[in-house]
Amino acid sequence: MKPVFTRPRSLADVSTHYCPGCTHGIVHRLIAEAIDELDIAERTIGVAPVGCAVLAYNYFNVDFQEAAHGRAPAVATGIKRALPDRVVFTYQGDGDLASIGTAEIVHAANRGEAITVIYVNNAIYGMTGGQMAPTTLAGQKTTTSPFGRDVEVCGYPIRMAELLATLVAPRYIARVAVNSPAHIQQAKRAIKRAFEVQVNDHGFALVEVLSTCPTNWGLPPKKALAWLEENMIPYYPLGEFKVPKEAE
């Protein structure tokens, strides 16, 4: 029998610390598959965030650097400028990228740094215990918004992909989801393209991945997939907001 699906080489053969049903694992695998297919593992450097994915350096068979909270794009900028022949990517959550790290991501994107950013949006702070994030949906209950997010007080959830797509320099910006096999296929294509943009066009690429947090959403993993489909995708539409042709 021929293998149809096996673990990608760039994904470390270890058990992750993620909760059961957390889709971080799917995103990790898609990145590892893209790295394998482009054959860039030997010259790839990842930058890990603070958040649930803080231990991401344990899960990839590529070089990694840990960054202070939100500062992954700044650290990646330094690595890429010092070692321009390397492929540099950051892996960040919504608390990391869209809250404490907003300045770093906006300016790294605006400078058009040739890095790839994988931004995992699950609409909540995961590691710290389910607090409201900038991406938490209107009316969504969290430990710090027990009556639901009040947009009059807290503002509206921030759409980072659209925001960054208004800048001139970024080459590729897309939003995908990982809640079904079809969406996972789309996510795989977008993540691979985001690496290709860095390798071939030397430009900034960001993929926002809508992800689940069953533990802090208070849902069983199967229901979390449906919650993402019914609540997140209507507010965070999927698609490519910027492709290399338009940037030129």
Place this chain on the structure above:
Amino acid sequence: MAKGKVVINEDRCKGCELCTTVCPHKILALDPKKINKLGYHPVTLTDPEECIGCALCARMCPDCVIEVYRE
């Protein structure tokens, strides 16, 4: 004769059941008689003969627990 074969790394399974939602033949289920090293009921194939080797389960699994082979 089954067209496909799945190999489940039972000790890595966290019992989240995401794979069971995408199996077109609905032949994946948690095994209530087993408990793995992590303390979860691991997923198992209820009818191996029905497997078509589509690998949707493996693509949905967040923990890379499943490997798939096909004729």
